[in-house]
Every structure is written in structure tokens, then in C-alpha cells.
Amino acid sequence: MSDATEIRIRELPKDKLSADHFELATVAMPEAGPEHILCETLYLSLDPANRAWMQGATYRSAIEGGQVMAGYTLGRVLESNHPNFEPGDLVEGDGGWRSHFVLKGKHASPVAPRDPLSHILSAYGITSKTAYAGMLAIGKPKAGDTVVVSAAAGATGSVAAQIAKASGARVVGIAGGERKCAWLTDTLGLDAAIDYRGDNLFEAMKRTCPDGIDVYFDNVGGSTLEAALFRMNRLGRIVCCGVVSQYDTGNPSPGPRGVPGLLVTKSLHMQGFLVMDYPELMDKADDDLASWIKSGQLKVAEDIVEGLANAPQGLVGLLAGENIGKRMVRVGTEK
Amino acid sequence: MSDATEIRIRELPKDKLSADHFELATVAMPEAGPEHILCETLYLSLDPANRAWMQGATYRSAIEGGQVMAGYTLGRVLESNHPNFEPGDLVEGDGGWRSHFVLKGKHASPVAPRDPLSHILSAYGITSKTAYAGMLAIGKPKAGDTVVVSAAAGATGSVAAQIAKASGARVVGIAGGERKCAWLTDTLGLDAAIDYRGDNLFEAMKRTCPDGIDVYFDNVGGSTLEAALFRMNRLGRIVCCGVVSQYDTGNPSPGPRGVPGLLVTKSLHMQGFLVMDYPELMDKADDDLASWIKSGQLKVAEDIVEGLANAPQGLVGLLAGENIGKRMVRVGTEK
Structure with a gap:
């Protein structure tokens, strides 16, 4: 298989975040071990909380310099060694800023398709x-x-x-x-x-x-x-x-x-x-x-950045307030 | 009838409160108009909130210089022009820093005796x-x-x-x-x-x-x-x-x-x-x-200052944290 790409934190910001705090790297395609799944990233969610994760432990452990940047992703399963998933399935999870990600099956959530798929991260995200x-x-x-x-x-x-x-x-x-x-x-x-x-x-x-x-x-x-x-x-x-x-x-x-x-x-x-x-509210929330949305009372606003390489500038811009609605990065192609 | 006494705010404090911000005055015994009751003050409650009232409007209107200092009191009815009260009844209300106070009957709350009476303001206050x-x-x-x-x-x-x-x-x-x-x-x-x-x-x-x-x-x-x-x-x-x-x-x-x-x-x-x-919890609270108290799980702590004239220093000391338990001023005599 071809190579994969990922974006790492070169250095944690001491004050304002800039795109220079990140670096893009080409790596070997990751492999799915036992109980794991390999996915291609379709969309990467950009959220203000991404920046908070760099300040120290919150509801998740802190992100450190040198690591691949963490981020919530919508992916499509390419290979599965977990009984709950098979190739082609859509999954959500903390895949990080990667073109392809590997997760333990128990750390990935199956998700039903929406039209468009981006609504999974915006309207229903x-x-x-x-x-x-x-x-x-x-x-x-x-x-x-x-x-x-x-x-x-x-x-x-x-x-x-x-x-x-x-x-x-x-x-x-x-x-x-x-x-x-x-x-x-x-x-x-x-x-x-x-x-x-x-x-x-x-x-x-x-x-x-x-x-x-x-x-x-x-x-x-x-x-x-x-x-x-x-x-x-x-x-x-x-x-x-x-x-x-x-x-x-x-x-x-x-x-x-x-x-x-x-x-x-x-x-x-x-x-x-x-x-x-x-958790008890989530099914009713979807409904x-x-x-x-159907009645027109909820208008879905999306702000889509094209390409994983633009994720750093996309996050910097989000923190500066340039987006209207849900900002995400289109990483792979919807098929 | 004899004279009554009251304590007025001479000047509102700009920083720390001192006894000099108050002045004692002798006044004619107040009279109970229609629908009003005249009471002798038995105990005056001293509370940190008294000081907050001097900073501006809170859940009650602000206190101004020249006014009689506001305060919550336990009193005994001397004269009643209100059908709910008769002489000898115990009442609670915002009687202020006075030896005797007049309230509209609807602004006074009847209260059952306790032994000692001070428990009405401490244990059950x-x-x-x-x-x-x-x-x-x-x-x-x-x-x-x-x-x-x-x-x-x-x-x-x-x-x-x-x-x-x-x-x-x-x-x-x-x-x-x-x-x-x-x-x-x-x-x-x-x-x-x-x-x-x-x-x-x-x-x-x-x-x-x-x-x-x-x-x-x-x-x-x-x-x-x-x-x-x-x-x-x-x-x-x-x-x-x-x-x-x-x-x-x-x-x-x-x-x-x-x-x-x-x-x-x-x-x-x-x-x-x-x-x-x-309000819906108050009856159960009393019980x-x-x-x-009966089981010994609640020990009632009282800190009683003697005499209305000592109320200013009593409040200043309360704000400095000198009390243990409920501070109040004994104004009249329990009979």
C-alpha cells in the first residue's frame, strides 16, 4: 500500500498558536493489529477544545510536543480485525490528524450514513x-x-x-x-x-x-x-x-x-x-x-477546509473566529 | 409609655465597618397604626449579610445613611391592631436595630416558643x-x-x-x-x-x-x-x-x-x-x-452579645470572625 500522512505538533505553543507549531510527515501505512481496525479519514473535526488540550490535562490527557495532533475523525474502515466492523463501514473516533488511522475496535463508534456525510460531524456531531x-x-x-x-x-x-x-x-x-x-x-x-x-x-x-x-x-x-x-x-x-x-x-x-x-x-x-x-439524551437528540432540520427550524452551517495539510491553518483561523458554523477538514473523498 | 431606643447608620462605610458608623438615639415609643403591631425586641440577629446590605441593593433594597439599621428580630407583641396577633405572641420580622418595633401584621411571622427562646434565631433560625x-x-x-x-x-x-x-x-x-x-x-x-x-x-x-x-x-x-x-x-x-x-x-x-x-x-x-x-423544605427542616439536636448530631452554638448598645461592636466583631456559632444581641428580657 502507499504511504500515509500525519501532522505532528512540532512544539507546543507558549502563547498564540500558529501553523508553525505543526509539521506534516509522510509515514508508512499503519497496520491494524488484533482487535484493531484500519480506516481512511474522510473528515477531521476542528474544535476550539483542540487548543485547550495543548494547555494540559482536561477531560483527556494533555497533548505533548512531538505527538501526532489529536482530533475527532469520521473514517471509513479499510481493514478490520474486530468482529463489530467490516470494510466500508463508517466510524467515528479520536483518529487524530492523519490520512489513515488505526483504532482498537472498542474505541471506534459505528455511525450510520447521512447525506451529505459531513452532516455526521456538523448537524449530528x-x-x-x-x-x-x-x-x-x-x-x-x-x-x-x-x-x-x-x-x-x-x-x-x-x-x-x-x-x-x-x-x-x-x-x-x-x-x-x-x-x-x-x-x-x-x-x-x-x-x-x-x-x-x-x-x-x-x-x-x-x-x-x-x-x-x-x-x-x-x-x-x-x-x-x-x-x-x-x-x-x-x-x-x-x-x-x-x-x-x-x-x-x-x-x-x-x-x-x-x-x-x-x-x-x-x-x-x-x-x-x-x-x-x-448519554441518555443522545437518541432523542438525533431524532x-x-x-x-426538516421543519427548517435548524439550519446546518458548515465551513469545510480542503486537505489535511491545511488543518493547522484551519485551526488557527477557527481560534481567530473566521468560521461560520462547523469547521472541519475534508481529508479523503466521499465515495 | 417610656422612651424607646434605636441605632441609626450615621454614615455608610467606604471601606471597613466600625462602630463609629452607627449612633444610638432615644426616641418616643412608636405607635401601632391600623393593621400594625407594636413589639418589644427580645433578640436581634447579627449576620454577615447585614454588611452586604450597606453595599447596595441585594435581595433587599440598599440601606442608606441616616436610616435605622436593618436587622432580623425576635419580638413579643405588646399591642396589636391586626387580627392574627395578640399581646404576648412571639413574632419574627425585619424589626431593625430597635428596642421596640412596629410592623404591618402581614410583614410579621408568628413563631412558636422554644426553650431557650434564643433557639428560634439559632438552631431553627x-x-x-x-x-x-x-x-x-x-x-x-x-x-x-x-x-x-x-x-x-x-x-x-x-x-x-x-x-x-x-x-x-x-x-x-x-x-x-x-x-x-x-x-x-x-x-x-x-x-x-x-x-x-x-x-x-x-x-x-x-x-x-x-x-x-x-x-x-x-x-x-x-x-x-x-x-x-x-x-x-x-x-x-x-x-x-x-x-x-x-x-x-x-x-x-x-x-x-x-x-x-x-x-x-x-x-x-x-x-x-x-x-x-x-419554602417547601421549611417544615421538614424544623423536624x-x-x-x-435530640440525637446529639447537631450541636447548637450561640454567641450572645448583651444589650442593643453593643450591636455595632457585635457586628464589627462578627465581620472580623470573632464569633463561634450564631451571634445575636439580647435586647429585651425573656419572661
């Missing part, structure tokens, strides 16, 4: 299911509530905001730049948008949330979380989904003022979570997401 | 019920959990810690000074104590909580909350009950590092609350508290 679990199990928006979502043009935020709309809430999205803000109101149909690059956040939240905030779905942390805290209504819920403002820096900011003071005086509920905390 | 609701409805300690309580020698903390013990948890209390720490382990029977004045909090939590923290009942905020966040176990609960480290200052510290980052990576649940959020 981890980011969508994260939005689903966080918004519905923690945020619990009711009709008439005001819901604010940060990084609302991103993969998770855009789905979280649309789920809140489908729940009957008034939804305000926060994003960077006029193009994204226009997309939030004009394409997704949100009730208002805040440009965090141009607006004073405290004033913008006051203007767009005249009745206060009942649910804040937070993807960014930092000063945006702080501004939301001061605008929360009594008994409000803050869904802590991510901290993208703090991933790509060697100098994280202090925590937001108002913690825990405003939590006490306003009886606020603030909860962090990972999608894997809610509900499909139903909202 | 707002601080005990706050500990009860926060620990059981939010903290939810299970047998074998490690529970950490800050301000554990205070009115709320001492009860919260003992309720966690009664739930079968391993309990570590944080307090200031050797005397309080010895009281936590020797009198209350907690499993360990941390002296926040002498110990490095990060190291002390590592030493006393080798299996991490499952429930942190936070009365103080600030650096203690930050240290606990880094020691929390996955799916842990942080009960945000108060922020006493931030009340008596004109220069509040920034929020704790780790918010929201550690909430996300460890799926932490952080919730602020007020006891009034849990459970009485049962634990």
Missing part, C-alpha cells in the same frame, strides 16, 4: 449534541425567556441558539464582526445580535435584553461572561460550555467579577458539562435534530 | 435553614463524599457541616485560628479542619482532601473558593451561600480563576441560593433539625 444537552438539560429555556448565546456563529453556538428559538425563547446571539451578526439575525432568525468587537458588552446586553437574561449559554468565558452575570435575572441559568477566550493564550484572565456574589444574590445556577455526561 | 436548604437541595452529600465547608465555625457553616456529617460524608471545615479549628474537630466532630490564616489553602486542601472534594459549601468566596475549585472532583457541587470575604471592603477582589474553565472540564455545578427559594 458532538458540537450539535453538546448544544442540545447544554441548552435543554441545563439552560431549560421556556417560551418568553430571554436567552443569550456567545460564539453564536460557531458550531455549538449556532445550534444552541436555534434550539432556544425552537423552544419559544427570545434569543440574542453574540459574535465577532458585522458579517456574522447579520448572519445570526438574517439567516438564523435570531431576535438580536451583539458584535463583541464593536459594542460595549454591558450596554449592548442592556439594549438587547431589556427584560434581563434568563439563560446564558457561554462558549467564551472572560469579560463576556462577566457582562452577562450582571444582566442575569433571578433564578437564571448559565450553561458553561466552553472558554474559547482563554484557550489561545499563555496568560488567562482572572475569573469574572460577580462570582460568587451575584450567584448568591440572584440565586443563579451555573453548570459546566461535557456531552458525555448525557429532534433531524426533525428541526 | 434563618442561618440553620439556609444551611439545611443549601446542603441538602444543592450540595446533596452522599455517604463517603468529601464535603468542605468554609466559615465552618459560623452560624450557617457550623450547621451545614454537621448536616453533611449526619448524611454520612467526610467533612472538612475551614475557619480562622486554632481555637475555632479545635472546636470544629473536638466539639463538632468534623474529620479535619483548615486554618485559613495559617495554612496555604491549596496545600491544606490537598492534605485534608486526598480524594478530592465532592461538595464545597462556600460562605466566603475569593481565594478560598478558588482553591476549592482546583480540588473539586468531576460532577462536584459548589453551594454558593455567601461571600463574607468581600462584604467588608471597598475593593472587592476579582473572581476566582478557574471560572468557567474548571466548571467545563470537571462538569461542576455551582449554584447560589437564598433560603426563601425553598429534622429538632431530631438531630
Whole structure:
């Protein structure tokens, strides 16, 4: 068989990530040992959490310099030494930044085809299911509530905001730049948008949330979380989904003022979570997401980077906020 | 009738509170108008929240200079123009720092006698019920959990810690000074104590909580909350009950590092609350508290200041942490 390619971390970033922190290598085609499967990578998911993994142990062990970059992948089985899989099957797993990957069969998840296949990572992927679990199990928006979502043009935020709309809430999205803000109101149909690059956040939240905030779905942390805290209504819920403002820096900011003071005086509920905390919701999530896509209540936004070699710049750009919707890398060809 | 006395706020504090911020005044005995009751004050509750009220609006409107200081009181009815009360009845309410107070009948709560009467404000008072609701409805300690309580020698903390013990948890209390720490382990029977004045909090939590923290009942905020966040176990609960480290200052510290980052990576649940959020638990709280007192699992600690004139110094001392257990002022005489 021909060679395979992989992208390694040449050196861990001390501050901002750049494409220079990675290097492409050509290697021998990996082989599937006993109980393992060999797959070709179709799509590689790019996520802000990739950068957090470089900062130390999180819910997974830290990534070290010299290693192949970790990443969630959609692959097609080429060879299988595991009874659950046969060539041609689609699988998801932590395949890493590779043209071909080998996983233990028990570490790969079989996945049903979708049309297009990229929907497996976008509409029905981890980011969508994260939005689903966080918004519905923690945020619990009711009709008439005001819901604010940060990084609302991103993969998770855009789905979280649309789920809140489908729940009957008034939804305000926060994003960077006029193009994204226009997309939030004009394409997704949100009730208002805040440009965090141009607006004073405290004033913008006051203007767009005249009745206060009942649910804040937070993807960014930092000063945006702080501004939301001061605008929360009594008994409000803050869904802590991510901290993208703090991933790509060697100098994280202090925590937001108002913690825990405003939590006490306003009886606020603030909860962090990972999608894997809610396995019991996943089947219903697939059904509900499909139903909202069909009804037009959920618009799927994808931002596809072509070719594994462009993954480093794709991640750097994601951290700079250049994407709208779910960014992924097309690595192999759909057949 | 004779004169009454009251204590007014001469000037709001800009930084630390001192007794000079108050002034005692002799006034004519107040009169009960229609639908009102006139009461003599038996006990005045002193609470860290009294200081927070001077910082601006919280769950109640802010206190202003020139006003009589607000405070929760236990009184005995002298005159009643309200059908629910008659002379001799015991009532609770926001009577303020007064020898005698007048309230609308609908703003006073009838209360059954206890022996001693001071138990109405200590064992069965707002601080005990706050500990009860926060620990059981939010903290939810299970047998074998490690529970950490800050301000554990205070009115709320001492009860919260003992309720966690009664739930079968391993309990570590944080307090200031050797005397309080010895009281936590020797009198209350907690499993360990941390002296926040002498110990490095990060190291002390590592030493006393080798299996991490499952429930942190936070009365103080600030650096203690930050240290606990880094020691929390996955799916842990942080009960945000108060922020006493931030009340008596004109220069509040920034929020704790780790918010929201550690909430996300460890799926932490952080919730602020007020006891009034849990009216449905109050009858059971009275029953459970009485049962634990009877079984010896709950030791009632009171710290009684004699005389209304000593209320200012009593509050200043409370904020400096000189009390063990529930501090109150004996204003009138039990008959």
C-alpha cells in the first residue's frame, strides 16, 4: 500500500498558536493489529477544545510536543480485525490528524450514513449534541425567556441558539464582526445580535435584553461572561460550555467579577458539562435534530477546509473566529 | 409609655465597618397604626449579610445613611391592631436595630416558643435553614463524599457541616485560628479542619482532601473558593451561600480563576441560593433539625452579645470572625 500522512505538533505553543507549531510527515501505512481496525479519514473535526488540550490535562490527557495532533475523525474502515466492523463501514473516533488511522475496535463508534456525510460531524456531531444537552438539560429555556448565546456563529453556538428559538425563547446571539451578526439575525432568525468587537458588552446586553437574561449559554468565558452575570435575572441559568477566550493564550484572565456574589444574590445556577455526561439524551437528540432540520427550524452551517495539510491553518483561523458554523477538514473523498 | 431606643447608620462605610458608623438615639415609643403591631425586641440577629446590605441593593433594597439599621428580630407583641396577633405572641420580622418595633401584621411571622427562646434565631433560625436548604437541595452529600465547608465555625457553616456529617460524608471545615479549628474537630466532630490564616489553602486542601472534594459549601468566596475549585472532583457541587470575604471592603477582589474553565472540564455545578427559594423544605427542616439536636448530631452554638448598645461592636466583631456559632444581641428580657 502507499504511504500515509500525519501532522505532528512540532512544539507546543507558549502563547498564540500558529501553523508553525505543526509539521506534516509522510509515514508508512499503519497496520491494524488484533482487535484493531484500519480506516481512511474522510473528515477531521476542528474544535476550539483542540487548543485547550495543548494547555494540559482536561477531560483527556494533555497533548505533548512531538505527538501526532489529536482530533475527532469520521473514517471509513479499510481493514478490520474486530468482529463489530467490516470494510466500508463508517466510524467515528479520536483518529487524530492523519490520512489513515488505526483504532482498537472498542474505541471506534459505528455511525450510520447521512447525506451529505459531513452532516455526521456538523448537524449530528458532538458540537450539535453538546448544544442540545447544554441548552435543554441545563439552560431549560421556556417560551418568553430571554436567552443569550456567545460564539453564536460557531458550531455549538449556532445550534444552541436555534434550539432556544425552537423552544419559544427570545434569543440574542453574540459574535465577532458585522458579517456574522447579520448572519445570526438574517439567516438564523435570531431576535438580536451583539458584535463583541464593536459594542460595549454591558450596554449592548442592556439594549438587547431589556427584560434581563434568563439563560446564558457561554462558549467564551472572560469579560463576556462577566457582562452577562450582571444582566442575569433571578433564578437564571448559565450553561458553561466552553472558554474559547482563554484557550489561545499563555496568560488567562482572572475569573469574572460577580462570582460568587451575584450567584448568591440572584440565586443563579451555573453548570459546566461535557456531552458525555448525557448519554441518555443522545437518541432523542438525533431524532429532534433531524426533525428541526426538516421543519427548517435548524439550519446546518458548515465551513469545510480542503486537505489535511491545511488543518493547522484551519485551526488557527477557527481560534481567530473566521468560521461560520462547523469547521472541519475534508481529508479523503466521499465515495 | 417610656422612651424607646434605636441605632441609626450615621454614615455608610467606604471601606471597613466600625462602630463609629452607627449612633444610638432615644426616641418616643412608636405607635401601632391600623393593621400594625407594636413589639418589644427580645433578640436581634447579627449576620454577615447585614454588611452586604450597606453595599447596595441585594435581595433587599440598599440601606442608606441616616436610616435605622436593618436587622432580623425576635419580638413579643405588646399591642396589636391586626387580627392574627395578640399581646404576648412571639413574632419574627425585619424589626431593625430597635428596642421596640412596629410592623404591618402581614410583614410579621408568628413563631412558636422554644426553650431557650434564643433557639428560634439559632438552631431553627434563618442561618440553620439556609444551611439545611443549601446542603441538602444543592450540595446533596452522599455517604463517603468529601464535603468542605468554609466559615465552618459560623452560624450557617457550623450547621451545614454537621448536616453533611449526619448524611454520612467526610467533612472538612475551614475557619480562622486554632481555637475555632479545635472546636470544629473536638466539639463538632468534623474529620479535619483548615486554618485559613495559617495554612496555604491549596496545600491544606490537598492534605485534608486526598480524594478530592465532592461538595464545597462556600460562605466566603475569593481565594478560598478558588482553591476549592482546583480540588473539586468531576460532577462536584459548589453551594454558593455567601461571600463574607468581600462584604467588608471597598475593593472587592476579582473572581476566582478557574471560572468557567474548571466548571467545563470537571462538569461542576455551582449554584447560589437564598433560603426563601425553598419554602417547601421549611417544615421538614424544623423536624429534622429538632431530631438531630435530640440525637446529639447537631450541636447548637450561640454567641450572645448583651444589650442593643453593643450591636455595632457585635457586628464589627462578627465581620472580623470573632464569633463561634450564631451571634445575636439580647435586647429585651425573656419572661
